[in-house]
Amino acid sequence: xxxxxxxxxxxxxxxxxxxxxxxxxxxxxxxxxxxxxxxxxxxxxxxxxxxxxxxxxxxxxxxxxxxxxxxxxxxxxxxxxxxxxxxxxxxxxxxxxxxxxxxxxxxxxxxxxxxxxxxxxxxxxxxxxxxxxxxxxxxxxxxxxxxxxxxxxxxxxxxxxxxxxxxxxxx
Amino acid sequence: xxxxxxxxxxxxxxxxxxxxxxxxxxxxxxxxxxxxxxxxxxxxxxxxxxxxxxxxxxxxxxxxxxxxxxxxxxxxxxxxxxxxxxxxxxxxxxxxxxxxxxxxxxxxxxxxxxxxxxxxxxxxxxxxxxxxxxxxxxxxxxxxxxxxxxxxxxxxxxxxxxxxxxxxxxxxxxxxxxxxxxxxxxxxxxxxxxxxxxxxxxxxxxxxxxxxxxxxxxxxxxxxxxxxxxxxxxxxxxxxxxxxxxxxxxxxxxxxxxxxxxxxxxxxxxxxxxxxxxxxxxxxxxxxxxxxxxxxxxxxxxxxxxxxxxxxxxxxxxxxxxxxxxxxxxxxxxxxxxxxxxxxxxxxxxx
Ligand SMILES: Cc1cc2nc3c(=O)[nH]c(=O)nc-3n(C[C@H](O)[C@H](O)[C@H](O)COP(=O)(O)OP(=O)(O)OC[C@H]3O[C@@H](n4cnc5c(N)ncnc54)[C@H](O)[C@@H]3O)c2cc1C
Ligand code: SF4
Ligand code: FES
Ligand code: FES
Numbered sequence: 437x438x439x440x441x442x443x444x445x446x447x448x449x450x451x452x453x454x455x456x457x458x459x460x461x462x463x464x465x466x467x468x469x470x471x472x473x474x475x476x477x478x479x480x481x482x483x484x485x486x487x488x489x490x491x492x493x494x495x496x497x498x499x500x501x502x503x504x505x506x507x508x509x510x511x512x513x514x515x516x517x518x519x520x521x522x523x524x525x526x527x528x529x530x531x532x533x534x535x536x537x538x539x540x541x542x543x544x545x546x547x548x549x550x551x552x553x554x555x556x557x558x559x560x561x562x563x564x565x566x567x568x569x570x571x572x573x574x575x576x577x578x579x580x581x582x583x584x585x586x587x588x589x590x591x592x593x594x595x596x597x598x599x600x601x602x603x604x605x606x607x
Numbered sequence: 608x609x610x611x612x613x614x615x616x617x618x619x620x621x622x623x624x625x626x627x628x629x630x631x632x633x634x635x636x637x638x639x640x641x642x643x644x645x646x647x648x649x650x651x652x653x654x655x656x657x658x659x660x661x662x663x664x665x666x667x668x669x670x671x672x673x674x675x676x677x678x679x680x681x682x683x684x685x686x687x688x689x690x691x692x693x694x695x696x697x698x699x700x701x702x703x704x705x706x707x708x709x710x711x712x713x714x715x716x717x718x719x720x721x722x723x724x725x726x727x728x729x730x731x732x733x734x735x736x737x738x739x740x741x742x743x744x745x746x747x748x749x750x751x752x753x754x755x756x757x758x759x760x761x762x763x764x765x766x767x768x769x770x771x772x773x774x775x776x777x778x779x780x781x782x783x784x785x786x787x788x789x790x791x792x793x794x795x796x797x798x799x800x801x802x803x804x805x806x807x808x809x810x811x812x813x814x815x816x817x818x819x820x821x822x823x824x825x826x827x828x829x830x831x832x833x834x835x836x837x838x839x840x841x842x843x844x845x846x847x848x849x850x851x852x853x854x855x856x857x858x859x860x861x862x863x864x865x866x867x868x869x870x871x872x873x874x875x876x877x878x879x880x881x882x883x884x885x886x887x888x889x890x891x892x893x894x895x896x897x898x899x900x901x902x903x904x905x906x907x908x909x910x911x912x913x914x915x916x917x918x919x920x921x922x923x924x925x926x927x928x929x930x931x932x933x934x935x936x937x938x939x940x941x942x943x944x945x946x947x948x949x950x951x952x953x954x955x956x957x958x
Binding site for chain 2: 443445461462463465484485486489492495498499500501503504505506508509552555556564566567569570571573574575
């Protein structure tokens with residue numbers, strides 16, 4: 437049977453390993469659900485048109501644009517946000533490399549870059565610089581000029597090859 | 608954004624019934640539809656979310672060597688399927704040259720076919736647009752039209768179809784499988800999109816409620832796998848729509864071209880198959896002179912629709928260069944910048 441179409445709708449979403457049940461309007465964006473309903477404001481909202489990448493989250497481990505998704509589309513799925521990236525007080529190697537190599541200035545774009553880069557390195561642990569640039573082309577940064585971001589991703593890749601993390605790329 | 612009913616059907620029949628109502632639209636990945644809804648360019652009263660429908664998410668290899676791609680297969684999953692990329696490398700390259708990884712992870716096969724134009728005036732609800740509001744006029748015609756079509760356009764609409772995927776698919780004789788209230792039927796992709804004529808709002812053959820269920824590539828399409836490329840010129844190196852693009856595939860036997868497949872993107876209201884150009888290559892050697900001649904044939908009917916005459920020459924060069932790249936051979940591994948003229952590949956003919 438077709439499920440009823442009435443306005444608010446119950447959804448259940450696992451975010452960073454924690455299940456959340458909420459009732460939401462169908463037109464609520466996933467980005468707004470994360471930020472407003474769950475208070476996870478690390479997912480940033482820039483262009484709201486799928487262009488800038490600030491809103492990138494992991495959807496069943498794959499990076500997607502949370503500004504171009506409804507929260508109801510995430511019902512029953514796993515979402516990973518920047519809040520789930522560090523292991524307690526221990527930063528993820530990508531976060532460390534961004535910090536040490538100045539891969540961020542204002543930090544607005546950073547969560548999106550980190551979520552994107554984590555998935556990329558999980559699939560391509562030993563990338564060329566050009567591959568890194570292409571992989572990050574869906575994320576815009578207005579501050580750094582990208583050089584330091586690319587350097588940080590390459591450095592994190594090197595460290596991860598030496599000391600792989602358990603569960604890398606998982607949300 | 609407007610309010611809407613959200614329906615999650617469990618079967619094709621329920622989906623088709625729910626989407627046949629006026630004002631209903633299918634929701635797949637949502638990467639195009641949400642954007643259009645945010646701008647008020649489309650305002651569906653009901654969204655029929657087909658993303659959980661069973662039976663639409665598989666890549667099936669057919670007994671005859673063809674492939675059937677479910678309408679919900681993600682653009683990224685298809686491009687990264689190693690068997691698919693091996694048999695249809697130009698399709699994988701086209702997919703990976705489109706959008707960004709995060710969008711490809713959400714975008715579906717069916718949604719890619721039905722994505723709307725990127726004409727800036729279509730997005731500007733304050734301006735006139737025949738595609739959005741039939742009879743309103745066309746802001747692009749006589750206005751800013753650098754990216755508009757040079758083939759297949761009409762006085763009523765000069766917008767292009769933005770898909771990369773469709774260009775490689777149409778070159779390789781893809782077929783679209785459709786389910787509707789009258790049952791299932793199929794249409795060659797070449798006939799799936801309509802030219803604008805006097806009704807630019809009608810972009811495909813789909814009737815209200817009809818659902819794309821799969822796209823098929825025939826076995827023969829895989830016979831081009833050793834010489835198949837997609838080449839795309841963008842305003843920047845990556846993550847941009849095509850200014851002009853081409854899919855080129857050759858079958859070379861004993862030094863001569865036995866079969867050719869060519870299609871263009873970014874220059875027409877639909878993915879544009881260049882059959883005359885293909886014919887011009889049969890039986891000749893894979894060399895520059897013949898590629899230039901084929902490129903001439905591909906753009907023979909082109910005319911500017913605004914300040915975009917440059918696209919005609921650009922598209923010619925893209926066709927010739929895509930053919931040269933195809934002739935040089937499909938690379939063992941896709942270049943780091945798929946579809947890009949800036950990818951360093953040995954033996955490339957620079958036009
Ligand atoms: C910033 C940005 C850059 C992009 N760059 C590129 C690019 O360079 N190249 C390129 O090719 N594309 C590009 N795209 C477009 C992208 O490929 C499309 O948005 C995507 O393919 C649409 O798929 P979807 O599943 O998200 O469709 P949706 O948004 O869910 O749907 C799109 C349309 O198709 C209809 N629909 C969907 N599935 C079906 C079905 N099975 N049957 C019938 N109707 C259906 C919907 O009703 C809707 O009208 C870009 C998009 C963005 C946002
Ligand atoms: S070219 Fe087509 S889409 Fe663009 S404004 Fe004119 S009618 Fe609208
Ligand atoms: S806010 Fe989603 S891509 Fe810019
Ligand atoms: S650090 Fe400021 S936008 Fe990237």
